[in-house]
Structure formats: C-alpha cells, structure tokens
C-alpha cells in the first residue's frame with residue numbers, strides 16, 4: 001500500500017453509539033495515521049503480506065469494532081483482558097471475542113493521573129485513562145473486563161476500574177507448585193462461569209476443543225513466523241513482527257492465523273530468493289522484558305532507526321504469548337481445563353518467584369534467534385521485571401551475552417538519551 | 432514531661448543485643464522476620480527468638496542501590512542494604528529468614544536475599560476472600576511449621592503452640608493497652624516516643640520482660656493522664672497516621688507533625704495498631720493462627736476493606752482531627768489504595784485527609800513541613 005493511501009478510518013456515529021468522548025477521540029485516527037505512516041510505511045522492501053496488517057490498523061477504531069458489536073448483538077460475550085494469563089480459549093469456546101486492553105499510548109495517561117498515582121507503570125495508567133476518558137472503543141464495547149493479580153499496580157487498579165466497567169479479578173498465584181495449580185484451576189473455572197453468564201449456556205467439550213485448536217493454530221502460526229524472522233538476512237523487520245504480535249491481541253483469531261501463515265509462505269520464498277529487509281551484516285538485537293501494547297513502538301523504532309534489527313521479543317507481546325500450546329487430546333471438560341491451566345502455568349512472567357525458567361528461556365531464544373545482544377526493556381516502575389533484570393544481567397554475563405537494561409515510559413522525552421545508549425550498544429556488539 | 436520509663440526502654444537497646452549474643456552462644460536459634468504476616472507463634476513455639484529485620488534506616492540504602500534498582504521503596508532497600516553490608520547485628524545472628532510474597536518489590540528482592548542466608552518464603556494469597564484463599568494460606572502455615580522444625584531441629588508441639596499463642600496475645604494486649612492511653616485528651620506521650628517504644632519492643636529477647644515493661648509504662652502514662660501531664664496542649668490537633676510501616680529512623684513524618692504542633696495519637700501501621708488483633712484461643716491453634724494473620728489489613732490484599740474499617744474505627748475511638756496517609760516512594764499498593772481510603776473515609780466521616788509520599792532521606796523535610804503545617808492549620 002502506498003504511504004499516501006493509508007488512513008486509519010473514523011466512524012463518529014459508531015463512537016457516539018459507544019458513548020465515547022467523540023470530540024476528543026476524533027483526533028486519534030489522524031494521529032495514528034501519521035505515526036504509522038512514518039514508522040511503518042517508509043520501511044524498505046516490506047513483505048506484501050503486510051498489507052493485511054495495514055488494514056487491521058486502518059480498521060482498528062471502526063471495522064473491528066463493528067465486528068465486536070455484531071457479536072454482541074448476537075448475545076456473544078466480548079471480554080477485555082490485560083494479561084496473557086487470562087485464558088482466551090474459554091471466551092472463544094463460548095462463541096465470544098477476547099480483546100487485549102493494555103494501553104500503549106501516552107495520550108490517555110493524563111486522564112489516569114487524575115486518579116492514579118503518577119509513578120506506576122505507564123501501561124496500567126494508559127489503559128485506565130482510556131476508560132476514564134471514554135477514548136477507547138474496545139473498552140466501551142466489552143461486556144466486562146477480567147483483570148488478574150499479577151502485579152501490585154494492576155491488582156490495585158482493578159479495585160478502582162470496577163467503578164467504570166464491571167471488573168472481575170483472577171487470582172494468579174506466585175509460585176508453580178501443585179497447590180498453586182489447584183488454586184488457579186478454580187480461578188479458571190470461575191472465569192468460565194463468568195463468560196457463560198453472558199451467553200446463558202454452558203460451554204461443552206466440543207466447543208472448548210474447537211477453541212483450543214483455534215488458539216493453538218494462532219500460536220503455531222506466530223511460532224512459525226518467529227522462526228522465519230530469525231533467518232539472516234532478515235526477511236521481515238522487527239517493527240513489522242512487533243505489529244503482528246500486537247494485532248494478535250485483538251484480531252479475529254482464525255482469520256489472523258490464516259494471514260500470518262500466508263505471510264510465512266511469502267517469507268519462505270524470500271529466504272529462498274535471498275530477498276531481505278536488511279543486509280546480513282546488520283547488528284541483530286533481541287528484546288526481552290515487559291510488554292509493548294499498541295501503539296508502543298518506541299524501542300523497536302529507535303533500534304531499527306539506529307541501523308540494527310530486532311530479531312526476537314522475549315515478552316508477553318512476543319514469545320511468552322505463543323511459545324506454549326495446550327494439549328489437544330483431552331476427552332472431558334475437566335481434563336481440558338486442567339491442561340489449559342498447565343499451559344498457562346508455563347508462562348514465565350517475573351510476577352512469579354522464583355522464576356528461574358525464564359533465565360534459561362532467554363538464553364535459549366537468544367541462541368535460536370541468532371542475536372548478538374539483548375536489550376532488556378522495563379516499563380518504568382515495574383518492580384518485578386526491574387529486579388529480575390539484576391539476575392538476568394548476571395546470567396548474560398556468565399553466558400557472554402552483551403546486555404543492556406533500559407527503563408522507559410511512553411513519553412517522547414527520553415528518546416534522545418535512549419538513542420545514544422542504544423547506538424553505543426550497537427557499536428559494542430559489532431565489536 | 433517524658434515518661435520516666437522511656438529511658439529504661441532506651442537502655443534495653445544494648446541489653447537486648449547482649450542477651451541475644453549470649454542466647455546465640457548458648458545455642459538458641461534466631462529467626463529474622465520482615466512482615467506482620469509472619470506467624471511469630473510458630474517461631475516462639477519452636478523455641479527460637481523472632482527478631483524483626485525490617486529496614487528503617489537511611490544509611491544502608493546506598494549499598495543496596497549497587498544491586499537493586501533505585502526506584503524501590505526505601506524499606507526494601509534499607510532491609511536489603513543492611514543484610515548485604517552485614518551491618519545489622521540482628522541479621523548477623525539469624526539462622527533463618529522468613530519472608531512473604533506481600534509486594535512486587537519485596538518478593539523479587541527476597542530472591543536475591545535468599546542467596547545470602549537461608550530464607551523461607553511464605554506464599555501469601557492476594558485476597559482474603561473465599562475458602563480457597565484460606566486453605567491455601569493454612570497450608571503455607573503448615574509448610575512453615577515443617578521448615579522451622581527441620582531447620583531448627585525441633586518439633587513444635589500442640590501445647591507449645593497453645594502457650595505461644597497465649598504469650599503473644601498477652602503481648603498484643605499490652606501493646607493495645609499502651610496505645611489506648613493516647614485516647615486521653617491530650618495524649619500523655621508523643622507519637623515519636625510511642626513509636627520508639629514499639630520499635631524497641633521488637634528486639635526484646637524475653638517476651639515476658641517486654642510485657643512487664645509495657646504494662647509498667649502504661650501504668651505510668653495513666654498516672655500522667657490523671658495528673659494532667661502531657662507534652663501537648665489540650666487543643667493540639669490530633670492526628671491518626673496510617674499507611675506504610677514506620678520505625679525509629681523512618682519516623683520523619685511523625686517528627687515533623689509534632690514539631691509543627693500536631694499530636695500523633697494513633698498509628699494504624701504494622702508495628703502499631705494493625706498488630707494488636709489477637710489469635711482466637713478457642714480454636715485449634717494452627718487454624719486460629721492462619722485465620723488471624725490472613726486477615727491482616729494490608730494494602731497488598733485486594734480488596735482490602737479491613738483497613739478502611741480499622742482506620743474509620745480508630746479515628747472515632749481516638750477522637751482524631753485529621754488523617755495522614757503515609758506512602759513510601761515506589762510502593763504501589765499503598766499509593767493506589769490511598770485514593771480508595773480517602774473516598775471511603777469521606778463517605779462515612781468528614782475527616783480531613785492528607786497523603787504524603789516520601790522516603791527515608793531528609794531531602795524533602797522542609798517541603799513536607801510546609802504541607803503539614805498548612806494541613807494542621809486547616810484543622
């Protein structure tokens with residue numbers, strides 16, 4: 001698609017129906033259009049298959065919302081989540097739609113700070129601000145949101161969010177023993193019940209089996225894509241990969257998986273023909289740490305504008321979301337839920353203590369992606385990732401992996417400073 | 432106008448350390464704790480000495496910042512700093528550390544601390560609601576019991592547990608009685624002195640002796656009330672301080688309030704009033720212990736309605752004029768809960784409320800003084 005053609009669409013009538021602050025929100029699409037054009041559409045030799053994902057961005061405030069509203073009209077549940085620990089399979093099994101509501105924009109933070117403290121994670125503030133300001137169509141469309149007790153900032157924010165939108169909370173334990181699993185399984189069942197309340201029906205084995213397969217397919221497609229992007233020279237940019245990973249949280253899963261697989265076919269051809277987005281000598285960087293919610297492209301943008309390429313995201317927005325699958329062979333609902341819980345308990349988020357699995361996972365992904373250095377990304381005030389970076393640094397030192405820890409928020413203020421540090425890091429890994 | 436017994440408490444500082452050294456050489460075990468959720472009864476029943484290692488001083492913070500991120504709460508950095516520099520004699524003597532997954536910063540700090548000394552981590556549920564939560568926590572209490580037995584080479588008997596419950600309940604009663612004296616108008620003791628006593632009590636090796644001294648101090652304070660003796664004028668604004676844990680060394684805000692003419696009559700914090708709820712002696716002890724500790728109204732719980740109830744009740748009982756909510760910098764749970772607390776209090780009581788966010792350093796003292804003076808004037 002040409003840069004001139006691309007436009008994030010508007011639909012003021014729809015937004016009015018959703019009871020949004022339309023006057024304010026109407027500035028959002030043009031802003032996004034501009035940011036997206038600058039950051040994405042000017043990249044060189046982009047794969048053709050990216051055009052679907054361009055469309056996803058163009059329809060982010062309109063077409064996809066229409067789909068959510070249509071599903072709602074048919075009595076299907078639409079559930080908002082903030083975390084890869086909440087099992088979307090159970091929403092899909094009930095015929096519904098699960099959307100990630102994590103905030104990635106600076107624009108809503110001032111709204112949040114009227115209520116929330118300033119010095120907490122920008123992702124939490126951004127999301128909360130979107131609801132309070134009435135400037136996120138997804139927040140307006142959901143039947144309810146399902147929070148979790150993964151971190152201090154989130155769990156205490158849910159107490160406040162409940163005043164604006166019905167908010168249920170899943171208690172996530174902080175360890176992975178047998179008793180933790182038992183506790184978690186109960187929470188999973190409660191989630192299932194909450195979703196079923198919307199439909200008025202119980203979801204049975206076949207529906208759950210179908211949903212597990214569907215979401216597994218989506219995760220498999222992302223795994224396949226991630227393996228292909230590891231190729232050197234890279235057939236796709238880190239920015240585009242990040243975008244796809246972000247879209248995974250709100251697009252229709254079946255269609256999404258199909259389009260990702262089509263893109264993979266194209267990348268395979270590219271690899272064969274030697275077509276790439278950057279020469280093989282380009283410094284390769286892996287990003288680890290905290291998630292990047294749409295439209296948070298700040299770090300990738302800085303890295304790739306500085307002449308390096310991002311080859312892996314060890315993050316909730318990256319591999320943590322798709323590296324594990326659910327066993328598909330269960331014959332009863334009970335065992336489906338148990339295996340689902342098993343799968344979710346493998347996610348190695350820093351909210352767990354200890355979280356040693358993550359250390360070896362990072363090293364493994366580093367090796368597999370052919371990266372030359374790791375930039376550990378910590379959203380400001382996220383204590384768990386910030387402290388875990390201390391351990392990660394030790395591991396990387398031992399393994400001889402160049403390591404840079406950065407802490408940042410959504411404001412543009414530190415871009416210059418980050419750029420300087422990242423450029424120095426790139427020089428260092430080039431040797 | 433200070434109570435005479437205060438100097439005796441001060442003197443105990445050195446004596447306690449001597450006693451600890453002696454007890455340690457005699458083979459007594461010492462268990463270090465960081466939090467009100469630690470079931471101290473089990474430690475006492477195991478024949479060990481519990482000591483609180485929660486950092487309240489600024490000095491070790493710079494050492495901690497060599498390892499940990501800077502923007503953590505000062506309490507975490509201070510605790511870690513005194514461990515890593517080995518400057519805390521109490522830490523030095525501990526055989527086992529006990530910690531809980533109360534907040535993000537602490538739970539991840541403990542991973543690193545656990546490399547310095549054996550550390551037992553209790554997994555605390557994040558809600559007090561529901562049977563599942565209770566059972567989960569009950570099993571954690573049992574697991575702690577086994578770890579203590581194993582680590583200290585002893586068995587904790589039913590009767591031992593029963594008498595530990597009684598002993599600590601007695602201590603709680605003594606602590607409650609002491610703090611209740613401040614309901615008198617004007618309070619016979621300053622908040623700074625009260626906190627010093629509560630802090631020093633942590634390090635008593637002999638619980639009986641602590642109870643005795645606390646009771647004597649309470650009696651002396653009651654006499655002072657009858658004699659009309661107090662460091663405050665009767666019309667000094669009465670303040671309830673809620674929020675994060677405070678201790679000697681991190682009492683900056685209490686000092687400033689009282690230097691500005693206020694009287695801190697009630698501390699709803701871990702070392703003070705939050706601590707006094709007893710263990711139910713009529714129940715099987717492990718169940719009773721698990722119940723009591725889980726109900727501790729800390730902001731790490733979600734929801735944490737217990738804290739609002741407690742603050743509201745204490746505000747009435749202590750006839751306070753205003754509430755100051757203290758948040759350590761980078762403590763997300765207390766920081767976020769401040770909003771809920773203020774709203775809740777406003778709904779039921781029309782009490783002036785001020786949130787203060789600070790750390791252990793003196794850098795912002797003057798600025799705080801200005802805000803606190805303005806608040807007191809308004810009362």
Ligand code: SF4
Pocket residue numbers: 121122123124150151152153154290291351379381382383384385
């Ligand atoms: S990045 Fe950290 S602070 Fe932010 S939501 Fe995730 S775990 Fe919580």
Ligand code: SF4
Pocket residue numbers: 504505506507533534535536537675676731759761762763764765
């Ligand atoms: S004050 Fe807050 S951040 Fe600090 S240890 Fe306590 S709960 Fe954690």
